[in-house]
Amino acid sequence: xxxxxxxMILIALVIISFxxxxxxxxxxxxxxxxxxxxxxxxxxxxxxxxxxxxxxxDTWLSGNLSAxxxxxxxxxxxxKEAFLEDQKPRxxxxxxxxxxDWSAIGAEYxxxxxxxxxxxxxxxxxxxxxxxxxxxxxxxEKQCRGRTDNRGDLVYxxxxxxxxxxxGERGIFDTRVAIVQKKGxxxxxxxxxxxGTGLASLMAGDxxxxxxxxxxxxxxxxxxSYQDGQPALYIRTINGRxxxxxxxxxxxxxxxxxxxxxxxxLMTLSKDGNEEIYVMELKSxxxxxxxxxxxxxxxxxxxxxxxSIAFVSSRSGAPQIYVMNSDGSNxxxxxxxxxxxxxxxxxxxxxxxxxxxxxxxFFQIFTLETDGSKLVQVTxxxxxxxxxxxxxxxxxxxxxxxxxxxxxxxxSNSGGTGLRVLYESKDPCRSPIWSPRLSSSxxxxxxxxxxxxxxx
Amino acid sequence: MTLxxxxxxxxYGDVRPRPMFFLSxxxxxxxxxxxxxxxxxxxxxxTFGPVYSVQLVxxxxxxxxxxxxxxxxxxxxxxxxxxxxxxMRKTADFRDLTPIRRINPGRxxxxxxxxxxxxxxxxxxxxxxxxxTAPVVTPAGSGPAMSVNESEREQRMQSYYSxxxxxxxxxxxxxxxxxxxxxxxxxVDLQVLRNGAVVNVKFERRSGNRYFDESVLRxxxxxxxMPPLPDMPGDNSMDIGIRFHASDLP
Numbered sequence: 001x002x003x004x005x006x007x008m009i010l011i012a013l014v015i016i017s018f019x020x021x022x023x024x025x026x027x028x029x030x031x032x033x034x035x036x037x038x039x040x041x042x043x044x045x046x047x048x049x050x051x052x053x054x055x056x057x058d059t060w061l062s063g064n065l066s067a068x069x070x071x072x073x074x075x076x077x078x079x080k081e082a083f084l085e086d087q088k089p090r091x092x093x094x095x096x097x098x099x100x101d102w103s104a105i106g107a108e109y110x111x112x113x114x115x116x117x118x119x120x121x122x123x124x125x126x127x128x129x130x131x132x133x134x135x136x137x138x139x140x141e142k143q144c145r146g147r148t149d150n151r152g153d154l155v156y157x158x159x160x161x162x163x164x165x166x167x168g169e170r171g172i173f174d175t176r177v178a179i180v181q182k183k184g185x186x187x188x189x190x191x192x193x194x195x196g197t198g199l200a201s202l203m204a205g206d207x208x209x210x211x212x213x214x215x216x217x218x219x220x221x222x223x224x225s226y227q228d229g230q231p232a233l234y235i236r237t238i239n240g241r242x243x244x245x246x247x248x249x250x251x252x253x254x255x256x257x258x259x260x261x262x263x264x265x266l267m268t269l270s271k272d273g274n275e276e277i278y279v280m281e282l283k284s285x286x287x288x289x290x291x292x293x294x295x296x297x298x299x300x301x302x303x304x305x306x307x308s309i310a311f312v313s314s315r316s317g318a319p320q321i322y323v324m325n326s327d328g329s330n331x332x333x334x335x336x337x338x339x340x341x342x343x344x345x346x347x348x349x350x351x352x353x354x355x356x357x358x359x360x361x362f363f364q365i366f367t368l369e370t371d372g373s374k375l376v377q378v379t380x381x382x383x384x385x386x387x388x389x390x391x392x393x394x395x396x397x398x399x400x401x402x403x404x405x406x407x408x409x410x411x412s413n414s415g416g417t418g419l420r421v422l423y424e425s426k427d428p429c430r431s432p433i434w435s436p437r438l439s440s441s442x443x444x445x446x447x448x449x450x451x452x453x454x455x456x
Numbered sequence: 457m458t459l460x461x462x463x464x465x466x467x468y469g470d471v472r473p474r475p476m477f478f479l480s481x482x483x484x485x486x487x488x489x490x491x492x493x494x495x496x497x498x499x500x501x502x503t504f505g506p507v508y509s510v511q512l513v514x515x516x517x518x519x520x521x522x523x524x525x526x527x528x529x530x531x532x533x534x535x536x537x538x539x540x541x542x543x544m545r546k547t548a549d550f551r552d553l554t555p556i557r558r559i560n561p562g563r564x565x566x567x568x569x570x571x572x573x574x575x576x577x578x579x580x581x582x583x584x585x586x587x588x589t590a591p592v593v594t595p596a597g598s599g600p601a602m603s604v605n606e607s608e609r610e611q612r613m614q615s616y617y618s619x620x621x622x623x624x625x626x627x628x629x630x631x632x633x634x635x636x637x638x639x640x641x642x643x644v645d646l647q648v649l650r651n652g653a654v655v656n657v658k659f660e661r662r663s664g665n666r667y668f669d670e671s672v673l674r675x676x677x678x679x680x681x682m683p684p685l686p687d688m689p690g691d692n693s694m695d696i697g698i699r700f701h702a703s704d705l706p
Contacts, residue, residue, distance in 0.1 A: 004474055008481045027697040028621050036629040074631040134677045167634045395633050413633065
């Protein structure tokens with residue numbers, strides 16, 4: 001009898017304490033995170049060789065790194081005056097760094113570096129380390145080697161790896177923007193790096209050149225030129241002098257973008273009566289017509305998966321943007337706001353299309369979802385903004401700006417913030433086209449790196 | 457042992473009742489604990505978001521003076537009684553929801569009750585005043601009036617939750633463009649020790665986006681350590697769940 005009662009009491013206690021446990025946890029609801037740049041501290045790079053080589057290089061390296069990080073629009077460099085860490089020992093590893101000194105000033109990440117000038121004095125090796133001050137660990141280490149004044153080799157490869165570790169996408173420091181410029185009587189296609197430096201001429205001549213288009217591997221350029229007297233379509237390699245003629249039909253032959261696999265080229269031809277969109281298979285030369293309408297159809301752009309094409313058509317009475325399948329079927333109108341919309345550019349992320357649209361007398365850049373929703377105005381002001389082009393990671397837009405007699409090419413984040421001038425000139429320059437990633441290191445190999453964020 | 461039912465009745469005879477007794481006891485205990493479970497689902501969710509107050513009924517000012525501004529009436533509360541010293545707030549202040557017995561100021565309140573009321577009033581002054589203020593949903597099972605000690609503990613807990621919420625919310629950031637503007641939600645469980653240290657941080661549910669999940673863990677990391685737990689008997693640690701949510705605004 002008593003044994004039975006003991007068991008009953010035991011079971012009752014178990015059941016009641018069980019219910020108490022379920023009752024215990026309270027949940028808090030937190031929504032709306034704050035969008036804020038990542039606060040990062042970049043320390044001066046310490047030299048391991050003779051002190052005299054260190055003069056100026058330590059700040060030159062850290063200064064360029066800070067500038068590159070700020071250029072991405074994702075980071076906020078903490079000023080050096082705020083640093084609490086002792087300058088003398090300059091700890092370099094997880095065990096020796098006092099992370100409290102860094103989180104106390106609000107730094108979420110800390111970058112440290114060591115450099116070594118190689119014998120001969122012309123090249124150096126920099127070892128960069130990225131530390132996470134919140135989780136107190138090293139995220140990434142990278143060695144860069146290059147000429148002592150070449151930040152492209154010494155700084156940017158590390159920034160690329162850093163961006164890959166923290167945001168999942170490499171930076172775009174190895175991309176360039178091609179621009180058409182008329183200097184006097186010479187027409188040039190120039191290219192400029194993402195940070196505004198490294199101006200180079202891709203081609204120059206007396207003949208009018210328009211609509212340059214990078215191939216997906218960055219090695220060739222398609223464009224339309226009047227060099228043979230009529231607007232014909234050419235393709236040339238970036239460094240070569242030879243150009244081969246691809247299309248020279250009667251009427252206009254306007255170069256359009258390459259397909260994502262590089263095998264086809266879109267073009268606008270007027271050989272069949274009025275401007276229509278065609279696609280040519282480059283190897284065989286086979287031409288397929290995509291649009292068939294008495295209105296003007298121009299300015300095609302491919303979706304990143306190659307399955308859709310957006311273009312401009314005046315079939316509604318004024319230029320508006322339409323979308324169709326890559327075989328020309330299923331044409332539907334995309335833009336309904338504004339009296340004049342053209343120059344569509346499809347984001348490499350696939351979800352949005354940028355275009356120029358007339359509003360209140362001036363052209364502005366807009367973006368909207370591919371289903372036509374969520375229209376965003378990217379630029380504003382009493383100037384004309386034209387020809388938007390996306391960066392390969394879909395984060396930035398470059399476009400031409402015309403303000404009376406002043407011409408410039410500007411870059412901003414896809415939402416419109418962080419506007420800066422990439423190139424400006426008194427000579428007309430227009431038609432910016434963003435290149436794909438140009439360095440071979442963007443081809444990701446399966447590398448075991450210390451990017452330990454991946455292990456979670 | 458044997459039991460005998462009434463002579464001639466169904467239980468008559470030498471039947472061993474122990475297994476039946478056992479079975480019946482277990483069934484009763486199960487049913488009882490299920491009844492105890494039901495009020496615990498859904499689990500109490502505390503949100504300290506913006507408070508919207510709506511005036512549903514146009515009340516004449518003369519009425520307000522004599523009646524207590526009780527946001528809603530709990531079971532068994534006497535709305536005719538009023539407390540002179542409860543601060544009248546403009547927005548619906550659900551903090552006053554902790555059901556305490558209100559007393560008629562005409563009567564002389566006993567000293568202990570007056571002291572208890574002072575303590576509770578003090579407790580309700582401490583929590584966050586700046587927006588967003590905290591509409592707190594009282595946990596289920598607190599329907600009938602609780603004893604004054606428990607309601608004071610409730611006030612302290614509410615205040616502590618509010619502090620934890622504020623600290624983590626302030627530190628939850630990520631740069632624009634890294635996390636796509638979609639509806640993302642992650643739930644994290646953690647344990648706060650008596651000295652405020654945060655341990656056992658685990659995902660109860662991930663959002664599916666690596667950078668969103670990373671930002672959530674970093675928010676907790678940046679907000680740690682929490683303030684020490686309020687003074688309470690028992691409880692060397694506190695289990696808290698946090699639901700992080702971002703809507704699809706760009």
